[in-house]
Amino acid sequence: MLSSLKELFSALATPAPQAGTTAEHHLQLATAVLLVEVMRADADSPEAERLAIIEALRERFALATDEVERLFELARAASHDAPDLFTFTSQLNRAYSPAEKLQIVDYLWQVAYADGHLSHHENHLLLRLGELLYIPRGDFVAAKQRARTRSGNC
Known part of the structure:
Protein backbone atom coordinates (compact mmCIF):
# COMPACT_ATOMS: atom_id res chain seq x y z
CA MET A 1 0.00 0.00 0.00
CA LEU A 2 2.79 2.42 0.90
CA SER A 3 4.60 1.87 -2.39
CA SER A 4 1.38 2.38 -4.38
CA LEU A 5 0.80 5.66 -2.55
CA LYS A 6 4.36 6.76 -3.30
CA GLU A 7 3.83 5.90 -6.96
CA LEU A 8 0.58 7.84 -6.96
CA PHE A 9 2.21 10.89 -5.37
CA SER A 10 5.06 10.84 -7.86
CA ALA A 11 2.55 10.47 -10.67
CA LEU A 12 0.62 13.47 -9.33
CA ALA A 13 3.75 15.59 -9.41
CA THR A 14 4.15 15.05 -13.15
CA PRO A 15 1.66 16.38 -15.69
CA ALA A 16 1.54 13.20 -17.82
CA PRO A 17 -0.14 10.12 -16.38
CA GLN A 18 2.15 7.20 -15.57
CA ALA A 19 1.51 3.54 -16.30
CA GLY A 20 -1.37 2.23 -14.23
CA THR A 21 -2.95 5.64 -13.64
CA THR A 22 -5.07 7.83 -15.87
CA ALA A 23 -5.70 11.53 -16.05
CA GLU A 24 -9.22 10.93 -14.76
CA HIS A 25 -7.84 9.14 -11.69
CA HIS A 26 -5.59 12.13 -10.99
CA LEU A 27 -8.56 14.47 -11.15
CA GLN A 28 -10.66 12.20 -8.96
CA LEU A 29 -7.93 12.06 -6.35
CA ALA A 30 -7.27 15.81 -6.50
CA THR A 31 -10.97 16.52 -6.00
CA ALA A 32 -11.24 13.99 -3.19
CA VAL A 33 -8.20 15.43 -1.40
CA LEU A 34 -9.75 18.91 -1.37
CA LEU A 35 -12.97 17.48 0.04
CA VAL A 36 -11.02 15.63 2.74
CA GLU A 37 -9.11 18.80 3.60
CA VAL A 38 -12.42 20.53 4.32
CA MET A 39 -13.44 17.60 6.54
CA ARG A 40 -10.11 17.78 8.39
CA ALA A 41 -10.55 21.51 9.00
CA ASP A 42 -13.44 20.77 11.38
CA ALA A 43 -12.90 18.12 14.04
CA ASP A 44 -16.46 18.36 15.41
CA SER A 45 -18.40 15.96 13.18
CA PRO A 46 -16.24 14.10 10.70
CA GLU A 47 -18.89 11.39 10.13
CA ALA A 48 -21.45 13.81 8.66
CA GLU A 49 -18.75 15.35 6.53
CA ARG A 50 -17.40 11.95 5.48
CA LEU A 51 -20.86 11.00 4.25
CA ALA A 52 -21.08 14.29 2.34
CA ILE A 53 -17.72 13.52 0.69
CA ILE A 54 -18.85 10.03 -0.27
CA GLU A 55 -22.03 11.43 -1.80
CA ALA A 56 -20.16 14.19 -3.66
CA LEU A 57 -17.64 11.73 -5.12
CA ARG A 58 -20.38 9.33 -6.14
CA GLU A 59 -22.33 12.13 -7.81
CA ARG A 60 -19.36 13.81 -9.49
CA PHE A 61 -17.61 10.72 -10.83
CA ALA A 62 -20.40 8.09 -11.04
CA LEU A 63 -18.29 5.53 -9.18
CA ALA A 64 -19.39 2.30 -7.53
CA THR A 65 -19.56 2.23 -3.73
CA ASP A 66 -16.31 0.28 -3.34
CA GLU A 67 -14.52 2.63 -5.75
CA VAL A 68 -15.73 5.67 -3.81
CA GLU A 69 -14.56 4.15 -0.53
CA ARG A 70 -11.14 3.36 -1.99
CA LEU A 71 -10.85 6.86 -3.44
CA PHE A 72 -11.81 8.33 -0.07
CA GLU A 73 -9.13 6.30 1.71
CA LEU A 74 -6.49 7.27 -0.86
CA ALA A 75 -7.52 10.90 -0.49
CA ARG A 76 -7.22 10.73 3.31
CA ALA A 77 -3.69 9.35 3.00
CA ALA A 78 -2.75 11.89 0.33
CA SER A 79 -4.23 14.73 2.36
CA HIS A 80 -2.27 13.72 5.42
CA ASP A 81 1.02 13.63 3.49
CA ALA A 82 0.47 16.56 1.11
CA PRO A 83 2.80 19.52 1.67
CA ASP A 84 0.36 21.96 0.05
CA LEU A 85 -2.91 22.22 -1.86
CA PHE A 86 -1.45 23.80 -4.99
CA THR A 87 -0.51 20.41 -6.44
CA PHE A 88 -4.17 19.42 -6.40
CA THR A 89 -5.77 22.73 -7.36
CA SER A 90 -3.37 23.20 -10.27
CA GLN A 91 -4.46 19.84 -11.72
CA LEU A 92 -8.09 20.91 -11.51
CA ASN A 93 -7.28 24.30 -13.03
CA ARG A 94 -5.60 22.65 -16.01
CA ALA A 95 -8.32 20.09 -16.66
CA TYR A 96 -11.64 21.65 -15.69
CA SER A 97 -13.69 24.49 -17.08
CA PRO A 98 -14.77 27.33 -14.76
CA ALA A 99 -18.23 25.72 -14.49
CA GLU A 100 -16.73 22.36 -13.49
CA LYS A 101 -14.51 24.00 -10.88
CA LEU A 102 -17.52 25.87 -9.52
CA GLN A 103 -19.32 22.55 -9.14
CA ILE A 104 -16.38 21.30 -7.08
CA VAL A 105 -16.61 24.42 -4.91
CA ASP A 106 -20.30 23.60 -4.42
CA TYR A 107 -19.28 20.17 -3.16
CA LEU A 108 -16.65 21.72 -0.87
CA TRP A 109 -19.28 23.98 0.70
CA GLN A 110 -21.67 21.02 1.07
CA VAL A 111 -19.02 19.17 3.05
CA ALA A 112 -18.34 22.24 5.20
CA TYR A 113 -22.05 22.62 6.03
CA ALA A 114 -22.76 18.87 6.35
CA ASP A 115 -22.74 19.06 10.15
CA GLY A 116 -25.05 22.07 10.23
CA HIS A 117 -22.46 24.74 10.96
CA LEU A 118 -19.42 26.37 9.41
CA SER A 119 -16.27 26.59 11.50
CA HIS A 120 -13.81 29.44 11.19
CA HIS A 121 -11.17 27.00 9.91
CA GLU A 122 -13.49 25.63 7.23
CA ASN A 123 -14.39 29.12 6.08
CA HIS A 124 -10.73 30.12 5.88
CA LEU A 125 -9.81 26.99 3.95
CA LEU A 126 -12.68 27.47 1.51
CA LEU A 127 -11.62 31.08 0.89
CA ARG A 128 -8.13 29.83 0.09
CA LEU A 129 -9.40 27.08 -2.19
CA GLY A 130 -11.68 29.52 -4.01
CA GLU A 131 -8.68 31.70 -4.74
CA LEU A 132 -6.49 28.76 -5.81
CA ALA A 143 -22.05 28.61 -3.88
CA LYS A 144 -21.67 29.24 -0.15
CA GLN A 145 -25.24 30.53 0.06
CA ARG A 146 -26.61 27.52 -1.84
CA ALA A 147 -24.87 25.14 0.56
CA ARG A 148 -26.04 27.09 3.59
CA THR A 149 -29.63 27.02 2.33
CA ARG A 150 -29.47 23.26 1.63
CA SER A 151 -28.14 22.65 5.13
CA GLY A 152 -31.01 24.56 6.72
CA ASN A 153 -28.72 27.27 8.14
CA CYS A 154 -30.36 30.22 6.42
Whole structure:
Protein backbone atom coordinates (compact mmCIF):
# COMPACT_ATOMS: atom_id res chain seq x y z
CA MET A 1 0.00 0.00 0.00
CA LEU A 2 2.79 2.42 0.90
CA SER A 3 4.60 1.87 -2.39
CA SER A 4 1.38 2.38 -4.38
CA LEU A 5 0.80 5.66 -2.55
CA LYS A 6 4.36 6.76 -3.30
CA GLU A 7 3.83 5.90 -6.96
CA LEU A 8 0.58 7.84 -6.96
CA PHE A 9 2.21 10.89 -5.37
CA SER A 10 5.06 10.84 -7.86
CA ALA A 11 2.55 10.47 -10.67
CA LEU A 12 0.62 13.47 -9.33
CA ALA A 13 3.75 15.59 -9.41
CA THR A 14 4.15 15.05 -13.15
CA PRO A 15 1.66 16.38 -15.69
CA ALA A 16 1.54 13.20 -17.82
CA PRO A 17 -0.14 10.12 -16.38
CA GLN A 18 2.15 7.20 -15.57
CA ALA A 19 1.51 3.54 -16.30
CA GLY A 20 -1.37 2.23 -14.23
CA THR A 21 -2.95 5.64 -13.64
CA THR A 22 -5.07 7.83 -15.87
CA ALA A 23 -5.70 11.53 -16.05
CA GLU A 24 -9.22 10.93 -14.76
CA HIS A 25 -7.84 9.14 -11.69
CA HIS A 26 -5.59 12.13 -10.99
CA LEU A 27 -8.56 14.47 -11.15
CA GLN A 28 -10.66 12.20 -8.96
CA LEU A 29 -7.93 12.06 -6.35
CA ALA A 30 -7.27 15.81 -6.50
CA THR A 31 -10.97 16.52 -6.00
CA ALA A 32 -11.24 13.99 -3.19
CA VAL A 33 -8.20 15.43 -1.40
CA LEU A 34 -9.75 18.91 -1.37
CA LEU A 35 -12.97 17.48 0.04
CA VAL A 36 -11.02 15.63 2.74
CA GLU A 37 -9.11 18.80 3.60
CA VAL A 38 -12.42 20.53 4.32
CA MET A 39 -13.44 17.60 6.54
CA ARG A 40 -10.11 17.78 8.39
CA ALA A 41 -10.55 21.51 9.00
CA ASP A 42 -13.44 20.77 11.38
CA ALA A 43 -12.90 18.12 14.04
CA ASP A 44 -16.46 18.36 15.41
CA SER A 45 -18.40 15.96 13.18
CA PRO A 46 -16.24 14.10 10.70
CA GLU A 47 -18.89 11.39 10.13
CA ALA A 48 -21.45 13.81 8.66
CA GLU A 49 -18.75 15.35 6.53
CA ARG A 50 -17.40 11.95 5.48
CA LEU A 51 -20.86 11.00 4.25
CA ALA A 52 -21.08 14.29 2.34
CA ILE A 53 -17.72 13.52 0.69
CA ILE A 54 -18.85 10.03 -0.27
CA GLU A 55 -22.03 11.43 -1.80
CA ALA A 56 -20.16 14.19 -3.66
CA LEU A 57 -17.64 11.73 -5.12
CA ARG A 58 -20.38 9.33 -6.14
CA GLU A 59 -22.33 12.13 -7.81
CA ARG A 60 -19.36 13.81 -9.49
CA PHE A 61 -17.61 10.72 -10.83
CA ALA A 62 -20.40 8.09 -11.04
CA LEU A 63 -18.29 5.53 -9.18
CA ALA A 64 -19.39 2.30 -7.53
CA THR A 65 -19.56 2.23 -3.73
CA ASP A 66 -16.31 0.28 -3.34
CA GLU A 67 -14.52 2.63 -5.75
CA VAL A 68 -15.73 5.67 -3.81
CA GLU A 69 -14.56 4.15 -0.53
CA ARG A 70 -11.14 3.36 -1.99
CA LEU A 71 -10.85 6.86 -3.44
CA PHE A 72 -11.81 8.33 -0.07
CA GLU A 73 -9.13 6.30 1.71
CA LEU A 74 -6.49 7.27 -0.86
CA ALA A 75 -7.52 10.90 -0.49
CA ARG A 76 -7.22 10.73 3.31
CA ALA A 77 -3.69 9.35 3.00
CA ALA A 78 -2.75 11.89 0.33
CA SER A 79 -4.23 14.73 2.36
CA HIS A 80 -2.27 13.72 5.42
CA ASP A 81 1.02 13.63 3.49
CA ALA A 82 0.47 16.56 1.11
CA PRO A 83 2.80 19.52 1.67
CA ASP A 84 0.36 21.96 0.05
CA LEU A 85 -2.91 22.22 -1.86
CA PHE A 86 -1.45 23.80 -4.99
CA THR A 87 -0.51 20.41 -6.44
CA PHE A 88 -4.17 19.42 -6.40
CA THR A 89 -5.77 22.73 -7.36
CA SER A 90 -3.37 23.20 -10.27
CA GLN A 91 -4.46 19.84 -11.72
CA LEU A 92 -8.09 20.91 -11.51
CA ASN A 93 -7.28 24.30 -13.03
CA ARG A 94 -5.60 22.65 -16.01
CA ALA A 95 -8.32 20.09 -16.66
CA TYR A 96 -11.64 21.65 -15.69
CA SER A 97 -13.69 24.49 -17.08
CA PRO A 98 -14.77 27.33 -14.76
CA ALA A 99 -18.23 25.72 -14.49
CA GLU A 100 -16.73 22.36 -13.49
CA LYS A 101 -14.51 24.00 -10.88
CA LEU A 102 -17.52 25.87 -9.52
CA GLN A 103 -19.32 22.55 -9.14
CA ILE A 104 -16.38 21.30 -7.08
CA VAL A 105 -16.61 24.42 -4.91
CA ASP A 106 -20.30 23.60 -4.42
CA TYR A 107 -19.28 20.17 -3.16
CA LEU A 108 -16.65 21.72 -0.87
CA TRP A 109 -19.28 23.98 0.70
CA GLN A 110 -21.67 21.02 1.07
CA VAL A 111 -19.02 19.17 3.05
CA ALA A 112 -18.34 22.24 5.20
CA TYR A 113 -22.05 22.62 6.03
CA ALA A 114 -22.76 18.87 6.35
CA ASP A 115 -22.74 19.06 10.15
CA GLY A 116 -25.05 22.07 10.23
CA HIS A 117 -22.46 24.74 10.96
CA LEU A 118 -19.42 26.37 9.41
CA SER A 119 -16.27 26.59 11.50
CA HIS A 120 -13.81 29.44 11.19
CA HIS A 121 -11.17 27.00 9.91
CA GLU A 122 -13.49 25.63 7.23
CA ASN A 123 -14.39 29.12 6.08
CA HIS A 124 -10.73 30.12 5.88
CA LEU A 125 -9.81 26.99 3.95
CA LEU A 126 -12.68 27.47 1.51
CA LEU A 127 -11.62 31.08 0.89
CA ARG A 128 -8.13 29.83 0.09
CA LEU A 129 -9.40 27.08 -2.19
CA GLY A 130 -11.68 29.52 -4.01
CA GLU A 131 -8.68 31.70 -4.74
CA LEU A 132 -6.49 28.76 -5.81
CA LEU A 133 -9.23 27.57 -8.18
CA TYR A 134 -9.74 31.10 -9.59
CA ILE A 135 -13.42 31.18 -8.73
CA PRO A 136 -14.91 34.67 -9.15
CA ARG A 137 -15.94 36.11 -5.80
CA GLY A 138 -19.62 36.41 -6.71
CA ASP A 139 -19.81 32.77 -7.81
CA PHE A 140 -17.95 31.71 -4.67
CA VAL A 141 -20.39 33.54 -2.38
CA ALA A 142 -23.39 32.17 -4.33
CA ALA A 143 -22.05 28.61 -3.88
CA LYS A 144 -21.67 29.24 -0.15
CA GLN A 145 -25.24 30.53 0.06
CA ARG A 146 -26.61 27.52 -1.84
CA ALA A 147 -24.87 25.14 0.56
CA ARG A 148 -26.04 27.09 3.59
CA THR A 149 -29.63 27.02 2.33
CA ARG A 150 -29.47 23.26 1.63
CA SER A 151 -28.14 22.65 5.13
CA GLY A 152 -31.01 24.56 6.72
CA ASN A 153 -28.72 27.27 8.14
CA CYS A 154 -30.36 30.22 6.42
